[in-house]
Amino acid sequence: MRKFRYVSMNNEGEIVKGQWECNNIKELIEYLHEKKESLLFIDKDKLNFKKITFKQGIKNNELALFCKYFGIMLESGVPLLEITNINSLQFKKGKLYENNMYIAQALRRGEALHEAITNCPYKFPEFFINMVKVGEDSGNLGEVYNNLSTYYYKKSKLSKKLIEVAIYPTFVFVFSIFLAMILLTTVVPSMLDMILSMGGDLPLATKITLAVSFFLTNNFGYIVAFILATMVILKVLTKAGKVNFDFIRRKLPLVKEIFYKSSSYDFLYALYLLYHSGVNIVTSLEGAAQIISDSYIREQVLNSANYIREGSNLAEALMNVEIIDYSSLTMICLGEETGKLSEILSRLLMIIEDELRSKLEKLLQLLQPISILIVGIIVGSIVISILLPMFSLYSL
Template structure:
């Protein structure tokens, strides 16, 4: 929302000044026009869409709690405006509190909930906004919100599982980098001076590692800056566009990660489509909405082909085979659901099944990653020790032969 300072006049020439919070200039003009005034001058005082970035982000957990509590309040007879006000007062997330307060004011001015939420697309996903709109039209807003609460709760649970599974490998990676830095910048230089004092020719592996150690010691600060800069640039590049597409494609190519990624995509797709169809949204409209919910741009690109096939009249189960990501079990369950007319229920049941599959895949991936990292660290440390022991062994043998 943007805060404007304005000057306006009516047909009689009377001038008025004030401040007003609006989504854009058009909303400000409509507000003044409703009072019989016409905008003559304005100035932007603040833009909450920019300020909002400084506030804490709205997480899946926040959305799940919002939907759950809103559904309970609304089904208990509390009107929409009052329910939003209650939720705004009790939420601890600063960004969400600010957003809900603005929605409350918009509803009091006569906007529908879905219209007010549309002004905050950076907070409320398109999926949720569409579902609220359907709930308003059908009169089943409480049921829709309950379904959305379940949807976000289960998505948040899967996200937490993936995050928790990555903590230990990341700690191992940091420890591995720490050990390598310590070896090359502190341990090897000590032995380098000792070995150089004995003279003689050192093995090639020792010469190479000593050169790397000397380079790291002389340029340690620059190396850290370059490493930090590279990681930051890769992170920023990987958030959108070609960078995100590259990393999403990589997730489907790495053997250990690929299985987990496919299971996560499958359960997200099944649950999203199931909720949409359960709410009464048509298959074609559901496919349009779900194309942005998959969470992997590489798969979303392939999904466009399936979407076109469905629009041509092909069954969804046939179209999904061309994506080459979804489990054969999901495709078979969709086929059965289409034949029995219970596709929404079948998809939601399949999503619950794949929740357990995701957890099992994560545990399996973690079990594989941990020993790989430990063995890699052991190999590197072994090479460093070998580069030190080889020349020392030769020196000892030379000393023994000279006695």
């Protein structure tokens, strides 16, 4: 026999907390059914009944898992309330645990599913909420959840690939800066007396190295504090929308192509999901624009919706959207002419995904030697500037 702590809801909508000794969860559910209560949460050890607060959002891999469970059970005919009960056994802690509890309570109060997920303690993406509403309105909620599961799973894989590409050069760059700091604050000062005792005019490179070393040695604490403060301020301002670095991603040679291809993939996937679910093309464009982080590109997409209202077709409307290339426009035009836009978008997404993965692999291969070269230049410059006075002395 084990003791289970649980949270349930009675027929009057009241939350009940309790504990019960039984052999397994099935016996606990049967016990609650006899009391005319529905199981919301269960824990074999200890439940923490904290007040729900609004916190940061949910990761793509978590969303993919959440949508997968919902989609499978909805297409199997399981009622929504029963799904939340089953999910309480799947997600025993964390963000999805608290959200699932709130959804169950909201559904019992008579709220629609999209209304319930809108007010969850951990925020769902606005695009996700709108897709759920589309699924409720069209009666294809199970299919929508399964499509969203695939969408967020692929976004998660793509994000991991982008992080993989960024990790190596970032690590090498930070390591080179760290190594340079050690050389300038420990090695160079220890050799300062020997260098100065050589007399004569020091080379310009050596003078610069000594000046930098002196500055870092005497102001190291202030420099670290300034860097940390700057990082915190930029993060706060960026989160508040007062600072935007999107224009950098649109201009940097190596980053621009990846950014455009990635944004194109996200946008067209969102457009496909909405249009495939029966949403008209104008509303689909406006909904797909929500997932674009770059405000400049997002405005271009919203303007394209206005062109369609004025009588343009989709391909013509998207011609002024920077992230959509000519080959994509050609396929979209073909889809409109044949009446198979949804199918064409699906195939186009597979092509873009393959291209994006290929570009990321090439970028990773390119960044590795460049990163090593940067380390060599930084460290080599310091070493050479120290050795130059010695070479001058030996040449006398």
